Amino acid sequence: MKKILLCTDGSAYARVSYEYAAWLAQRKSFAIQVLYVTDSRGEQAVQAPDFSGSIGINSYQQLLNELVELEAARAKVNHQRAKIILQEAQQFFSERGINTVKLTHETGYLVDLFHKLERDSDLIILGKRGENANFATEHLGANVERIVRSSHKPCLVTPGEFKPINRILLAYDGGKSCQKAVNYLSKTSAFSDLELHIICVATRDEETARKNLEVASEIVRTTGFNPICEVLHGNPESEMEKYVTAKNIDLLLMGAYGHSRIRHLVIGSTTAQMLRSSHIPVVLFR
Numbered sequence: 001m002k003k004i005l006l007c008t009d010g011s012a013y014a015r016v017s018y019e020y021a022a023w024l025a026q027r028k029s030f031a032i033q034v035l036y037v038t039d040s041r042g043e044q045a046v047q048a049p050d051f052s053g054s055i056g057i058n059s060y061q062q063l064l065n066e067l068v069e070l071e072a073a074r075a076k077v078n079h080q081r082a083k084i085i086l087q088e089a090q091q092f093f094s095e096r097g098i099n100t101v102k103l104t105h106e107t108g109y110l111v112d113l114f115h116k117l118e119r120d121s122d123l124i125i126l127g128k129r130g131e132n133a134n135f136a137t138e139h140l141g142a143n144v145e146r147i148v149r150s151s152h153k154p155c156l157v158t159p160g161e162f163k164p165i166n167r168i169l170l171a172y173d174g175g176k177s178c179q180k181a182v183n184y185l186s187k188t189s190a191f192s193d194l195e196l197h198i199i200c201v202a203t204r205d206e207e208t209a210r211k212n213l214e215v216a217s218e219i220v221r222t223t224g225f226n227p228i229c230e231v232l233h234g235n236p237e238s239e240m241e242k243y244v245t246a247k248n249i250d251l252l253l254m255g256a257y258g259h260s261r262i263r264h265l266v267i268g269s270t271t272a273q274m275l276r277s278s279h280i281p282v283v284l285f286r
Contacts, residue, residue: 003031005121007110007147010036010085012160013127018089019162020281021125022096028190031100034089035117037110038078079105111146123283124155128275145272148256148284154184155256158281165250165281167195170227171240174200174212177255180285182216185253186223196220196227199243201236237273249280256284 006021008014024030086103093101106113118124128144148155168191172178185191198216202209209231217229232239244252254274275282 002028002122003033003120004123004125005114005118005153006032006034006089007114007124007126007143008034008036008085008089009127010081010088011127011129013129013158015092016160016162017125017127017156017158018092020156020158022093022098023162023165024123024190025093025098025100026096028188029100030122030190031102032093032098033102033104033117033121034086035104035106035110035114036082036085037113038082038105038107039109110143111150114147115150118151118153121153124151124153126155126157128157128159128278144275148286151286154180155284156281157275157284159279161279163250163280165194167197167247167249168251168253169197169199169240169244169247169249170216171236171252171254172198172200172212172216173255174208174215175255177285178216181253181255181283182219184283184285185220185225192224196225197243197247197249198227198229199232199240200230201232201234201239203234203236206231206233237277240274241277244278244280251281251283252278253283253285256286 004021004024006017008017021030021032025032082105086105090101090103093099104117114124124147126144126147144157148157170178170181170185172182185196198213198220200209200213213229213231217227220227230243232243240252240254243249252274
């Protein structure tokens with residue numbers, strides 16, 4: 001049995017990620033581990049400046065005691081919040097007949113903690129935005145890019161609304177990360193009966209793009225897919241977006257952060273731009 005590591009913060013975007021995890025689990029016997037991390041910055045020990053010389057030792061000690069009590073109350077609230085969020089997640093999956101669910105609460109930093117939990121997972125799922133989704137609406141969640149950049153497993157980044165998956169698109173450029181995406185498709189039966197599209201965007205060399213397309217197509221055909229293949233021309237981000245809309249694609253698979261760091265600093269990576277603008281879930285491979 002394979003396992004999904006589902007990262008949640010209890011937000012509306014996280015609840016959409018539950019829908020996609022349930023969709024996968026109902027098609028294939030995935031176990032689900034739901035991870036909620038309490039940010040340790042909210043539970044750090046109280047360190048107040050020493051005001052004893054200006055307000056007196058007694059007043060200073062009273063201030064320290066009040067701060068300690070405040071931090072203890074905050075820690076209790078955070079623990080209760082985590083308990084409620086994880087119970088809601090378990091109820092969500094239970095109502096859909098999915099009972100192979102493990103609930104995990106950690107305190108620390110999600111980016112650091114999830115590595116030890118991803119080792120025996122086959123897929124990471126997280127919403128592309130979090131509990132502050134109503135602010136800076138064109139930005140990704142604070143943890144999304146860091147997790148995708150550092151994870152050794154495929155990451156499914158989910159949008160703001162759930163939509164059943166019927167058509168999937170693989171954006172292929174011949175790189176190592178895209179080769180991982182092809183292998184994943186070949187081995188994951190959850191997608192085997194879906195309509196598969198494969199595109200290569202020829203920015204300069206069309207012959208190379210066509211060869212790459214043929215390689216990807218041959219691999220997936222051996223596992224039962226009959227892909228619809230097309231070479232596109234132009235800017236990769238805009239061409240992918242137009243294709244997704246025109247063909248009513250429900251899920252995009254692509255390599256993550258394949259361009260140079262200099263290009264990323266100048267105009268931003270294809271991955272980040274696609275994640276920001278996409279209204280469908282994206283599976284990313286490093």
